Amino acid sequence: MRKTSWALCAAAAGAAVAVLAVPTITTDRSHGDTAITSISVNDGRPVLLGPQKATTFPLVVEARDDSGIRAVDPVGVWGPNYGVLRVGPMRCTPSSATASVCRGTVTVDPVKKQIFNDEAGTWFVDLQVKANDGDRYVAKTAGGFSLKRAAKLSGSGVPAKAAKGQRITVQGWLARSFWTDNRFHGYADGVAYLQFRPAGSHRWKTVAKAVSSASGTVRATIPVTGPGDFQWYSAGDKWTGDAVSQEMAVALR
Known part of the structure; x- marks a missing residue:
């Protein structure tokens, strides 16, 4: 066990372990109308x-x-x-x-x-x-x-211009914080959604779903339907926060 249990005062976990003072909850029981x-x-x-x-x-x-x-x-x-x-x-x-x-x-x-x-x-x-x-x-x-654990997402692979119907491969990197070494590392088996917002619209639509690789990479190949913006989005889970990538614009040529 890495941390002491609740105690009324600082408790020693052994001569070689530093004393750790932590908040305490007593074994008292509720009574009255509080x-x-x-x-x-x-x-x-x-x-x-x-x-x-x-x-x-x-x-x-x-x-x-x-x-x-x-x-x-x-x-x-x-x-x-x-x-x-x-x-x-x-x-x-x-x-x-x-x-x-x-x-x-x-x-x-x-x-x-x-x-x-x-x-x-x-x-x-x-x-x-x-x-x-x-x-x-x-x-x-x-x-x-x-x-x-806070997460972050990055994206790449969207060309500045593409023909309508052209298939493009959009990549991303899903990472989450590691409190062990105080760095971000790729998050394996996380779910990310590739979203598209047509030019002039305020609404994002999911166009592909991807599960991250062991290194945190996500990838999806989709056709360009018109000008607008792409982004990756991950809703997170019980242990990991949500994340969204930067917006990646595409125009028609």
Whole structure:
């Protein structure tokens, strides 16, 4: 196991391993009328993490109790394969006599090895909400969100001019971030769609589908139907973000 489990204070994993302080969720149980009315991570959008740049995203918890909310603490987020990330201090602002909105942020830096490739996927918020009268709400899965490996797509092979009906081969490269070595590498077996937008239109239409090779290459051969733009698009999956290539224009000759 690469990371320590939740603990009330910093825990040592052995004399040769550095001490790692992580957020803690106690084994306390909920009691009283304290409740969460809503929870949002990154405004409901997936967190797309590249190979090098640190990303900070918001966590917002709305809670209520007949005595009012005192704090959201402890709090943390956890994911697959013992993934654990810190949540900054939650600052609670009363919205009424019984309810509060509590806000904090989570920062993850792949360069500092705070996350690994196999920890992409569905993550959860683990927290304790404390009320002024001593009531509390405790949940290990108070809210879920997606933390994905960022992807990118490039395209090539579209001529500047082509005859109507001429068949062209459009290539692309689908890659995703590797948090292990902090680089983008080709993504094998990913699905990408070649799309075309006729000149004067705002709507893209899928004209071909391709599955990436071991190196991340995608390729499709299609006829030119008129002037316009091509692009590659990948919707991603549970572990990988979506991506779109640059637009590639073609004119008729």
